[in-house]
Amino acid sequence: MGKMSDKYIEDEEERTRAVMQEDPIVKIEHWEDRIQRVWESILKLGINPNFRNPDTYVENTFLSEIWHMSTQAFEKPREIQVVVDSNDRLHISVGTPGYVEFKVDPIGMKLPIKCWIHTHPMGNAYFSGTDWTTLKTWKPMMETAIVLGDNQYWAYHLDSEIVKTVKFATLTPPPKIDYSQEVMNDYHPDTWSTKYKPKPHDWYRRNFPQYEGVDENE
Numbered sequence: 001m002g003k004m005s006d007k008y009i010e011d012e013e014e015r016t017r018a019v020m021q022e023d024p025i026v027k028i029e030h031w032e033d034r035i036q037r038v039w040e041s042i043l044k045l046g047i048n049p050n051f052r053n054p055d056t057y058v059e060n061t062f063l064s065e066i067w068h069m070s071t072q073a074f075e076k077p078r079e080i081q082v083v084v085d086s087n088d089r090l091h092i093s094v095g096t097p098g099y100v101e102f103k104v105d106p107i108g109m110k111l112p113i114k115c116w117i118h119t120h121p122m123g124n125a126y127f128s129g130t131d132w133t134t135l136k137t138w139k140p141m142m143e144t145a146i147v148l149g150d151n152q153y154w155a156y157h158l159d160s161e162i163v164k165t166v167k168f169a170t171l172t173p174p175p176k177i178d179y180s181q182e183v184m185n186d187y188h189p190d191t192w193s194t195k196y197k198p199k200p201h202d203w204y205r206r207n208f209p210q211y212e213g214v215d216e217n218e
């Protein structure tokens with residue numbers, strides 16, 4: 001196998017550019033205004049969101065609206081970026097499903113940036129290589145960064161390098177264990193003696209041999 005031809009690389013770059021320049025087809029008109037309105041209602045309540053540690057209210061209103069627009073406002077899910085500047089003004093942009101360019105207009109943007117919020121419509125909240133580059137570049141002028149995924153997000157404080165990671169999911173109980181019933185069965189007359197007093201982990205060892213030795217120190 002030879003190395004990739006220059007032609008192939010050129011084509012690849014061309015394709016990338018084409019995707020970048022493709023105008024998103026909007027399904028929800030004025031999607032930016034919707035984010036803006038939610039933001040203004042928060043400010044009107046006198047709430048000063050703590051982007052290092054977003055509370056449930058900010059999650060359910062502002063962050064949820066950004067996620068909702070990212071997944072619903074276009075013909076296909078797209079990355080949305082919202083920059084909150086020092087004057088609490090929003091700078092909103094949209095990219096492709098997998099990328100939104102961090103472009104800020106220095107005119108009208110009051111530094112430092114309070115929070116850089118962007119979505120990962122594919123679902124997973126994490127910082128990509130590109131995201132880390134943005135974080136490193138902007139560190140002196142950016143306080144916090146939030147990446148939104150599907151029922152999950154990271155809220156990162158650049159200076160302390162502390163991240164809050166949130167993930168909502170369903171948790172199903174393990175297979176039903178009628179523990180009290182099993183212990184009672186151990187008291188069958190055939191096995192019953194005053195010497196034999198089964199302890200909880202006796203039952204576990206018989207039924208889950210893989211746990212042998214786990215609780216030896218009990």
Ligand SMILES: [Zn+2]
Pocket residue numbers: 118119120126127128131147
């Ligand atoms: Zn990202």
